[in-house]
Amino acid sequence: MLTLQTRSCLNNLVSGNTSVSFDEKCYKLLSRVPRGKVTTYKELARAIGTKAYRAVGQAMNRNQKLISIPCHRVVKSNGEIGGYALGVDRKIELLVNEGIQVRLYKVSNFPQAFFRFD
DNA sequence: ATGACTGCGGCGT
């Protein structure tokens, strides 16, 4: 059963479609963030050209291709961790593993770790 | 078509 709502989403998958889905834009940009760096929902939104910060988070959550797309490198703009499909603790684990310093559910070296899309 | 709820932010208080 296809709803009106899902139709626009599917339109992005069929051939001949010129527009890139919101989600794809997020993933494409995110793939630029290197190991040991983090970006924010806001920064992603800014780079895309939207103010829909929440939609960015949803895109991350829906994806689940955690290997190819490093969703764990996206945190809140105030340095707090934010959410993760597999749980925040798992997210922190991954970040620490990459050299990000996390303390009390916050990135303590946020300014240095922050990756900007210029 | 409408309303509720998001891995959020900004602004006012």
Add this chain to the structure above:
DNA sequence: ACGCCGCAGTCAT
């Protein structure tokens, strides 16, 4: 610190 509202997308009604 708290509450409100805006934003884009998804889901249920």
